[in-house]
Amino acid sequence: MALTLITAGESHGPGLTCIVDGLPAGLELDRDSINRDMQRRQLGHGRGGRMKIEKDGAEVTSGVRHGRTLGSAIALRVDNRDYKNWEERMNPWPVEADVPEVHLPRPGHADLVGAWKYNQTDIRNVLERASARETAARVAGGALCKAFLSALGVEVRSHVVQIGSVHAPEPATLTLGDFDAIDEDPVRCLDKAASKAMVGHINQQRKANESIGGVFEVVAFGLVPGLGSHVSWETRLDGRLAMAICSIQAVKGVSIGDAWDVAGRPGSQAHDEIFYEDEHYARHTNHSGGLEGGMTTGDPLLVRGAMKPLPTLTKPLQSVDIATHEPAQALRERTDSCTVPAAGVVGEAMVAHVLASAYIDKFGGDHIDDVRGALDAYRTRIGWTS
Numbered sequence: 001m002a003l004t005l006i007t008a009g010e011s012h013g014p015g016l017t018c019i020v021d022g023l024p025a026g027l028e029l030d031r032d033s034i035n036r037d038m039q040r041r042q043l044g045h046g047r048g049g050r051m052k053i054e055k056d057g058a059e060v061t062s063g064v065r066h067g068r069t070l071g072s073a074i075a076l077r078v079d080n081r082d083y084k085n086w087e088e089r090m091n092p093w094p095v096e097a098d099v100p101e102v103h104l105p106r107p108g109h110a111d112l113v114g115a116w117k118y119n120q121t122d123i124r125n126v127l128e129r130a131s132a133r134e135t136a137a138r139v140a141g142g143a144l145c146k147a148f149l150s151a152l153g154v155e156v157r158s159h160v161v162q163i164g165s166v167h168a169p170e171p172a173t174l175t176l177g178d179f180d181a182i183d184e185d186p187v188r189c190l191d192k193a194a195s196k197a198m199v200g201h202i203n204q205q206r207k208a209n210e211s212i213g214g215v216f217e218v219v220a221f222g223l224v225p226g227l228g229s230h231v232s233w234e235t236r237l238d239g240r241l242a243m244a245i246c247s248i249q250a251v252k253g254v255s256i257g258d259a260w261d262v263a264g265r266p267g268s269q270a271h272d273e274i275f276y277e278d279e280h281y282a283r284h285t286n287h288s289g290g291l292e293g294g295m296t297t298g299d300p301l302l303v304r305g306a307m308k309p310l311p312t313l314t315k316p317l318q319s320v321d322i323a324t325h326e327p328a329q330a331l332r333e334r335t336d337s338c339t340v341p342a343a344g345v346v347g348e349a350m351v352a353h354v355l356a357s358a359y360i361d362k363f364g365g366d367h368i369d370d371v372r373g374a375l376d377a378y379r380t381r382i383g384w385t386s
């Protein structure tokens with residue numbers, strides 16, 4: 001059975017919901033690690049005033065008993081603390097008050113196209129759901145997927161490799177230990193000098209009324225080879241990962257391994273040669289980012305997401321009033337200026353969901369012990385001991 005993760009909720013409504021269905025019974029969950037991920041998503045230099053209001057945490061309302069999954073759908077509820085400031089404007093039921101409509105679409109947000117498509121005169125009916133507030137629910141659900149992966153020896157992390165025009169140096173190799181202190185860094189970058197330059201860049205751009213994009217990388221350690229498949233396009237793991245990463249609000253590009261770089265290299269420098277050492281297969285490089293033929297190789301998975309600068313600008317762009325068709329400046333709202341570090345945490349949740357689904361597709365069982373048993377049998381068959 002597939003592992004599904006769906007979210008519901010508007011940015012300034014009463015709250016968000018995430019439902020994860022398809023995890024096996026008997027999986028141990030830890031409330032603190034779910035909430036830690038939710039708090040990590042709120043961090044990062046460049047966030048706006050909203051993050052001072054919210055203190056995200058997930059309430060489990062079904063599918064878990066005494067800290068273990070039951071095999072049924074798990075529902076998670078995340079409150080929007082800001083709702084108390086928006087109750088009149090966002091109440092699910094009619095209110096007496098005269099609530100003003102939003103008529104000024106922001107270039108780069110879902111505002112204009114969403115209003116056309118859903119036949120809305122009030123852009124708020126679009127922007128509330130288009131908002132990346134929704135990613136708080138994804139991270140709550142992703143934390144369950146991460147717990148499942150951890151039980152199978154897989155750990156998913158992320159770091160920031162570019163903010164605006166500032167690039168971090170490319171790391172030669174990455175180990176799990178490299179990420180131990182990543183959340184203490186203001187932009188979740190592994191290189192101290194680059195981090196300092198990134199913070200300076202955000203400050204400078206913010207002062208100039210600009211927003212800033214960048215690139216994050218998600219890394220998964222401890223994967224077994226053979227997740228995904230080469231046999232049909234929709235089972236290729238690279239395709240599934242690209243969709244999951246590109247589904248994050250404002251992400252416009254996805255790369256796997258050396259992607260854009262290998263496109264310009266000769267073949268002899270693009271692939272990872274195969275060796276047999278100490279009775280095991282080995283690679284000395286990981287240009288492929290841990291994927292060949294749509295399947296994991298067993299090397300660390302390396303997936304990047306490129307984020308455009310956020311569309312809400314403190315000095316708004318040219319737009320049109322959708323009620324009058326007169327030229328106007330786009331909606332000016334409270335906004336983040338840079339959220340690449342947060343998007344990395346959302347990327348972890350999305351990658352965790354794709355990988356957890358792939359483990360369930362290949363080793364699925366009703367109880368976590370069934371999954372472990374099938375995984376162990378497969379590891380023995382292919383001689384995979386790492």
Ligand SMILES: Cc1cc2nc3c(=O)[nH]c(=O)nc-3n(C[C@H](O)[C@H](O)[C@H](O)COP(=O)(O)O)c2cc1C
Binds near residue numbers: 252312313334336337
């Ligand atoms: C964590 C996170 C926070 C975001 N915060 C803002 C924000 O404060 N202001 C804004 O204009 N866009 C913000 N965005 C991006 C918008 O949600 C996004 O640009 C919008 O959905 C349109 O992007 P799209 O064309 O990729 O859908 C944020 C994105 C993420 C991932």
Ligand SMILES: C=C(O[C@@H]1CC(C(=O)O)=C[C@@H](OP(=O)(O)O)[C@H]1O)C(=O)O
Binds near residue numbers: 011054135136
């Ligand atoms: C609320 C979150 O992100 C929001 C995403 C967002 C957008 O347009 O995507 C706009 C901002 O919302 P607000 O207008 O309330 O300040 C961000 O704060 C969050 O990440 O939890």
